[in-house]
Amino acid sequence: MQNVLSFFGRIAGLAVLLVCAARTVHGAELPPVETLQRLMTDPAQAVQVYEPHLSVGDRHVAIRYVGYPAAAVFERILGKDWQGKGETVEFRALDGYVSRLPVRRFLRERAYLVFARQDGAPFTVNNLRQNEKDVPLGPWYLIWDNIANPALIAEGARNWPYQVKEISLVAVSDAALLPKGLDPRFRPGAALVKTHCLQCHKVNGFGGEKFEGNLAEIARDSDRADFLRLLLVPAAQRDGATMPALSDRLPEAERRRIAGAIFDYLRAVPVLP
Ligand code: HEC
Structure with missing residues (x-):
């Protein structure tokens, strides 16, 4: 019995290892x-x-x-x-x-x-x-x-x-960020989200763990102007916001362009279950 148990224990351990090896x-x-x-x-x-x-x-x-x-x-x-x-x-x-x-x-x-x-x-x-x-x-x-x-x-x-x-x-796979059906013109937006947002947020389950929720879903429920204002000046949109303003070392016009591309991508990317 002992042997059987440890055998299954080992198989289970192996399965866990294999699943992890796909990424880490x-x-x-x-x-x-x-x-x-x-x-x-x-x-x-x-x-x-x-x-x-x-x-x-x-x-x-x-x-x-x-x-x-x-x-x-x-x-x-x-x-x-x-x-x-x-x-x-x-x-x-x-x-x-x-x-x-x-x-x-x-x-x-x-x-x-x-x-x-x-x-x-x-x-x-x-x-x-x-x-x-x-x-x-x-x-x-x-x-x-x-x-x-x-x-x-x-x-x-x-x-x-x-x-x-x-x-x-x-080995990072971008599959969740670029699902089938996404118009290729939104790809640059996906790269910008990776650079600026996914340290803390997730899109379709991919990203950091500082904030719950799927940015693609949140963007669908948001007004474009409000969303952009939140990214550019979080404190203007919320008291005591702890989210950093989008790259505040870049020129303002560039920040607006990035924020717009991020929003448009998030609106367009199919939400995966
Ligand atoms: C350093 C971590 C961090 C980064 C990077 C970051 N955020 Fe946030 N974000 C937060 C936190 C924390 C909150 C919760 C509200 C607060 O405290 O400001 C938040 C809140 C939000 C909200 C409001 C969500 C809601 O349901 O109320 C949106 C939308 C959002 N972030 C989008 C973005 C986008 C888009 C980017 C990339 C341009 C980004 N965030 C980058 C940490 C971050």
Whole structure:
């Protein structure tokens, strides 16, 4: 009996593995700071960046954090051949935020996983765009060496996930975003939703977990002008909104164009059950 049970247990375990393997090629919880410190060959280093959550307009706030090059952590946690295991690195945060970034981005730009501030101040940040104060950044925070890099500065905080607890290499399928029947002229809108919205929201079950619901359904129940205003100036549409304004480092006309393309895509994409 014991054997039969463990046999079925193993089959069930295998089935779970197979289902996951379809997407997550290799994933791991990030260990606590002290454990990773023991695993890393080189000591943690200080890195100075312009903190995008605190920088407003041309006033850049420089902060020094302490941590490790992201590529070195991936090598330790995901294996030496991490660059060949999937096209996308996925970061999952304690608050449901999911950030998916191409592997090749980490080969081109310098990113760090940090765990403290060098000046000993609390490891928190005021997220000005999301109306949130003293947000804890730990256990791990992904930052980019943006000081001499205007393109990275222009991205704002979008690719700086904090409270990161898990990293994975994934094969991301866009099938849910581009179902059959979607007019090809809405494809650019799908790409914009991926860039600007799916860290927190879902379309047809695909995306982050910070907010419940399917954006495609929400858009169908929304007025175009109200929806665009919510994306461009969330605080104007709601008191105490914690959603960040759409890329507020881009020119206004460009922001409007992106918001419009996003709405039109969300209205057009067939809602999957
Ligand atoms: C950093 C996370 C985050 C990102 C990125 C984000 N949102 Fe939100 N969004 C929220 C949160 C949180 C709320 C809940 C209301 C609030 O606190 O502002 C929300 C609310 C909304 C609502 C209102 C939903 C309802 O039923 O009341 C819509 C619509 C919406 N977001 C659309 C978008 C679109 C479209 C994008 C991309 C351009 C986007 N959001 C990007 C976090 C985010």
